[in-house]
Amino acid sequence: MGSGAIPTEPDPEQPPVDDRPVMLGGGRGPGLRAPDPGGPLTPGEPPTIGWAARVRAHPYVRLLRDVRFSAFWLGQAISMFGDRLHQLALGALVLATTGSPVATGFVFLLAVLPNLFLGPIAGTFVDRWDQKRVMIASDLIRAVLVLLIPIVAEIDIVLVYPMVVLITAVSLFFRPARAAVVPRIVRPDDLLAANSALWTAESIADVVGYPIAGLFVAMAGTQVALAFWVDAATYLVSAVLILTLIVPPAARAAAPRLGGAIRAFLDELASGWAVMRHDARLLHNTLVSAVAQLCIGAMVALTYIYTTQSFGDHFLGPVQSWAAIEAAIGIGNLVGGIAVGLIGARLGKGRLVVAGIISMGLAVTILGLSTDFSVTLAAAGIIGIANLVYVVPTQTIFGEVTPEGYLGRVIAIRSSIVMGSMALAMGACTVLVAFVPAGSLIAVTGILAIVAGLVAAFLPAVRDA
Numbered sequence: 001m002g003s004g005a006i007p008t009e010p011d012p013e014q015p016p017v018d019d020r021p022v023m024l025g026g027g028r029g030p031g032l033r034a035p036d037p038g039g040p041l042t043p044g045e046p047p048t049i050g051w052a053a054r055v056r057a058h059p060y061v062r063l064l065r066d067v068r069f070s071a072f073w074l075g076q077a078i079s080m081f082g083d084r085l086h087q088l089a090l091g092a093l094v095l096a097t098t099g100s101p102v103a104t105g106f107v108f109l110l111a112v113l114p115n116l117f118l119g120p121i122a123g124t125f126v127d128r129w130d131q132k133r134v135m136i137a138s139d140l141i142r143a144v145l146v147l148l149i150p151i152v153a154e155i156d157i158v159l160v161y162p163m164v165v166l167i168t169a170v171s172l173f174f175r176p177a178r179a180a181v182v183p184r185i186v187r188p189d190d191l192l193a194a195n196s197a198l199w200t201a202e203s204i205a206d207v208v209g210y211p212i213a214g215l216f217v218a219m220a221g222t223q224v225a226l227a228f229w230v231d232a233a234t235y236l237v238s239a240v241l242i243l244t245l246i247v248p249p250a251a252r253a254a255a256p257r258l259g260g261a262i263r264a265f266l267d268e269l270a271s272g273w274a275v276m277r278h279d280a281r282l283l284h285n286t287l288v289s290a291v292a293q294l295c296i297g298a299m300v301a302l303t304y305i306y307t308t309q310s311f312g313d314h315f316l317g318p319v320q321s322w323a324a325i326e327a328a329i330g331i332g333n334l335v336g337g338i339a340v341g342l343i344g345a346r347l348g349k350g351r352l353v354v355a356g357i358i359s360m361g362l363a364v365t366i367l368g369l370s371t372d373f374s375v376t377l378a379a380a381g382i383i384g385i386a387n388l389v390y391v392v393p394t395q396t397i398f399g400e401v402t403p404e405g406y407l408g409r410v411i412a413i414r415s416s417i418v419m420g421s422m423a424l425a426m427g428a429c430t431v432l433v434a435f436v437p438a439g440s441l442i443a444v445t446g447i448l449a450i451v452a453g454l455v456a457a458f459l460p461a462v463r464d465a
Contacts, residue, residue, distance in 0.1 A: 060193055060197070062187070062190055062193075063186065063190055063193055063194060063197060066186065066190075068185050068245060068246065069185055069186055069194060069197075071241045071244060071245070072181075072182075072185065072241065072242065072245060073197055073198065073201060074241065075237060075238040075240075075241035075242060076178070076198060076201055076238065077201040077204065077205065078234045078237050078238060079139070079234045079235060079237070079238040080201060080202055080205035080209065081205050081208075081209040081212070081213070081234060082230060082231035082232075082233070082234030082235065083205070083231070084205055084206070084209040084210050084213045084326070085209070085212075085213040085216060085217070085227050085230055085231050086146060086227065086228065086231040087213075088210070088213045088214055088217045088227070088319055088322065088323060089213075089217050089220075089224050089227035089228060089231075090107060090149070090160075090164070091104055091107075091108070091304040091319075091322070092217050092224055092304075092319050093149075093150070093153060093160070093224050094107050094157065094160065095304065095305075095308070096224075097153060097157045098157055100434075101302075101305040101308075101433045101434065101438065102430055102431065102433060102434050103157075104304060104305060105301040105302060105305060105426065105429060105430035105433055106161070106430050107160065107161060107164055108300055108301050108426065109301060109423065109426040109427055109430055110161050110164050110165050110168075111164045111165070111167075111168050112168070112297075112300065112419070112422060112423055112426060113165065113168075113423055114165060114168040114169045114172055115168070115172065115415075115419050116416060116419040116420055116423055118169055118172050122169075122172045122173045122176060123176045123412075125173070126173055126176040126177050126180065127176075127180070129177075130249075131177035131178075131180045131181045131247070132177075132181060132242060132245060132247045134173055134174065134177040135174055135177045135178060135181065135238075135239075135242050136239050136242050136243055138170050138171065138173050138174035138177070139174070139235040139236070139238045139239035139242065140235070140236075140239050141170050142167055142170050142171065142174075142232075142235050143232040143233075143235035143236050143239070144232075145163055145166055145167050145170070146167065146228050146231045146232045146235065147228060147229065147232045148163060149163050149164075149228050150224070150225035150228050178198075181245075181247055182194050182195065182198070184247055184248050185245065185247060199337075203330055203333055203334045203337075205330075206326060206327060206329065206330025206331075206333065207327050207330040207331050207334065208327075210323040210324070210326040210327040210330065211320070211323050211324060211327050213227075213323055214316075214319050214320040214321075214322065214323025214324065215320060215323075216230075217319050217323075218317055218319050218320050268409040268412065269409060269412060269413055269416070271406065271409055272406060272409030272410045272411075272412055272413040273413050275402065275403060275406050275409075275410055276410055276413055276414070279401060279402075280459075280461035281397065281401050281461045281462070281465045282398065282401060282402065282410065282414075283461075284456075284459050284461040284462050285353065285394060285397065285398075285456075285461070285462050285465065286413075286414045286417055286418070287417075288357065288452050288453075288455060288456045288459070288462055289357075289394065289414075289418055289452075290417050290418050290420075290421035291421070291448055291449070291451070291452035291455075292357045292360065292361065292390070292448075292449045292452040292453065293418050293421050293422050293425075294421055294422070294424070294425040294445045294448050294449065295360065295361060295364040295425070295442070295445035295446050295448065295449045296387075296422055296425075297421065297422035297423065297424070297425030297426045297429070297445070298364075298425050298426070298429045298441055298442050298444075298445040299364065299383075299442060299445075300422070300426060301425070301426040301429045301430055301433075302429050302433060302438040302441060302442055303322055303325060303326070303442075304318065304319075304322045305433055305438040306368070306438040306439050306442060307319075307321040307322045307325065309437055309438055309439065310370075310371055310376075310438075310439055311373055311376075314373055316373075321373065324377060325367075325376065325377065325380045326380075328377045328378075328380035328381045328384065329380045329381070329383055329384040329387075330384060331381055331384060332380065332381040332382060332383060332384020332385040332386075332387070332388075333384040333385075333387065333388050334384075335381075335384070335385050336384060336385035336386065336387065336388030336389050336392075337388045337392065339385065339388075339389070340352070340388055340389055340392045340393070348463075348464070348465075349393035349396055349397050349465055350393070350397070350462055350463045350464050350465035351463060352389055352390070352392075352393040353390050353393050353394055353397070353456065353462060353465070354453055354456045354457045354462065354463055355386075355389060355390075355453075356386045356387065356388075356389035356390025356391070356393070356453075357386075357390050357449060357450075357452055357453035357456060358449075358450055358453030358454065358457075359382065359385075359386035359389065360382075360383055360386035360387055360390060360446075360449055360453075361446045361447065361448070361449030361450035361451075361452070361453055362382075362446070362450060363379045363380075363382035363383045363386060363446070364379070364383060364442060364443070364445065364446030364449060365443045365446030365447055365450065366379040366446075367379035367380060367383065367439075367442060367443075367446070368438075368439045368440065368441070368442030368443030368444075368445075368446055369439060369440075369443045370439070397465045398410065398411065398414070401465070425445060429441045429442075429445075
């Protein structure tokens with residue numbers, strides 16, 4: 001790595017840290033008491049663990065009783081709801097102001113672009129900064145930027161576009177910082193449950209947050225600025241809760257200069273590409289995924305336009321219809337994640353990838369062509385299920401196949417390719433929606449995903465992985 005190795009020992013200048021989670025009201029987290037064995041033991045009698053002790057010892061219960069993680073989880077859940085509210089309000093604001101589907105699709109394209117260019121580089125810095133401070137600063141900056149959106153929109157709607165880019169850019173620093181902090185605030189044997197709990201919060205934000213957000217935006221009407229104020233407030237709540245956390249310091253190298261970070265990233269990107277192109281399982285999966293994800297890019301850019309064109313006279317209205325579709329996808333994600341966890345081990349991972357891509361393409365095609373809202377919701381639910389059926393095995397394959405020490409850079413190069421594909425689809429759809437109905441464009445990208453899945457079925461490196 002061009003920026004030097006990260007030290008493996010803690011900074012000797014840092015004082016010893018008591019890792020006991022003293023939080024908010026002084027509550028203590030896990031690891032301070034052994035579970036109650038359920039009563040006194042007779043000498044020589046094996047211990048009997050009562051049901052209450054077993055419940056208390058469950059990772060989710062331990063996390064719930066851990067005031068530090070509970071506060072962190074609550075802050076993230078509130079902030080995630082604010083993000084959904086912001087997304088719906090942004091689409092409604094731009095379309096209402098411009099009356100242009102192209103302008104509306106373009107704002108979502110710009111919201112994605114920083115992922116392509118900044119995401120991996122942001123991680124290079126975050127690994128070397130104080131992650132707690134990064135999260136607090138990110139929340140405060142995003143709160144200010146979100147508050148400014150309705151203000152600059154009154155001046156000139158064009159000013160909203162750079163604001164969207166800045167919000168996404170700041171978020172790209174927050175996410176890796178959050179991922180780095182979680183292992184330091186929970187016990188090692190609770191880490192899987194903690195990550196699962198955060199994923200569940202994201203799913204709950206989709207399933208519950210989108211309908212509530214849609215209702216809020218619809219009721220706000222011309223006072224849509226209220227939605228941005230609420231989102232800004234959720235960022236402030238998150239920042240305050242993070243501020244109260246006691247996070248043990250992590251070993252890290254000195255923060256690189258911008259040029260050094262970019263050189264380090266490019267070096268890692270080159271080595272990641274070398275690993276990927278010499279392993280057909282990684283390369284073919286990535287290329288197939290790049291084609292399959294065209295339909296996701298199209299849906300991100302066009303779903304709101306699709307609801308206004310296809311269901312503008314539906315009793316829910318376009319904004320709430322859009323929210324309902326996103327909620328259905330969220331429900332599908334929950335179902336798909338649970339299904340893969342329950343039965344995925346019995347099936348070949350490569351075949352799950354193929355089945356997931358084809359099913360996702362079929363559902364996207366049906367959604368794009370549908371004029372019946374119940375059919376649209378069913379298709380959206382299947383999209384959510386199929387997406388997890390495809391994504392989870394893919395993540396597992398990359399973890400198993402990639403040589404040790406290269407996974408981060410391989411994922412970075414894969415992310416760049418797939419994100420580039422999504423951005424291409426969003427850009428093309430944003431231009432074409434001025435001439436072609438949004439549903440037709442979504443259906444075309446669904447057909448491309450079906451073709452990608454069929455090609456994958458004939459590629460042994462994908463099918464048999």
